[in-house]
Amino acid sequence: MNTIQVNPLDEGYVKYTADHTQELIAVAELPLWKELDAGRTRLYDLGLIGTLPKGIGFGNVSIRVKDEAFLISGTATGNRRVLGPEGYCMVTSFDMDKNRVRTSGPVKASSESMSHGAIYRACLSARAVMHIHSRNIFDGLLRDHCPCTHASVPYGTPEMARAIIACVKEQGAVSGLIVMAGHDEGLITWGASVQEAVDLLVELYHRYR
Template sequence: MTTTPDEGVIKYVSHWTPGAPLEESELTELMAWRDRMHQAQHIGLYPNGIGYGNISLRRSTHSFAVSGTQTGHLAHTTPHHYTLVDTWDIDRNTLHCTGPIQASSESLTHAALYDYSSAIQAIIHIHNRPLWQRGQGVLPTTAASVPYGTPAMAYEMIRLLDCSDLMQTRILIMAGHEEGVLVFGPTLAAAAQVLYQHID
């Protein structure tokens, strides 16, 4: 697997207010599913040191908890590896988070999905080459020219939600983000179930 030099790099303008972690009780489910995804190698670290995959859970109409940047190498996470994204502006390519760590490089993409529908309560972004290759053009697929973590990718989410059956399938292939697959649902368990239905 080769990755482009900017894989795992935050591309939006990140406004981070360092702060205390969220309560562990609020993150129990998120940590459990994230660590399961790591155990299955859907979230992790490539040999070149670049991390991949992230996970989030809606907290309110305009906020969500998300795994922090550069945490892909961790087999087990704690509340210190998550942050609260509380404001964002896709047009301006900005995002604000509060917590012990900066938000994942894919957080603007998560924000676009949460903006779109209150039915979307949980998002899991994983890397899986067989599914990524097999699903392109079969499942809802972003344009290959669109890079991850950008306003263009956020708008691709909206395009697919508007113009495909993505709200029903709840899984998409990120053609311009090698191996990238994203699932969502009303719960983390439901999002994970969609993933398991499509993995060999």
């Protein structure tokens, strides 16, 4: 096992730590896996998942596997249209206050995986979570006063995870949407199925294009 420490803000904040075990996981045997990868490709084709000009990937997708364990697309995979089973990582547990995740798989999880965990913790019926980046949707939703985490809450912090939980509980919905105002262009959708969470993003893409 190796432990990776990343401080996304370099502000002496609580560091993001991943205890990662490099091992093969039976991704292809998970019932929703194919639907997840196909949904991710739909988002990729709309430019909602991809890479910035500097080559940094953005956007990640996940499904709940059991309780708070979830399967999430790996870090630095934004340049690939189709991931296949080797592009996913299992988050087996997480500690929100310590900003620490325990993961296993052929690739590592993104430091954004805590945001997915926050949704699964707050909404027990959520089966799938999508995090994408879009200038148009982000600006449009903020203009339209969509539920959002406060702009002062930065990406990759325990505060963001707690703000997401508060926001989900406020909505009290099976499926939903949160704009992360402190994470430029970033938003999250979730649903009782992969299709529900992806369809919502496709609808937003067309609404704000």
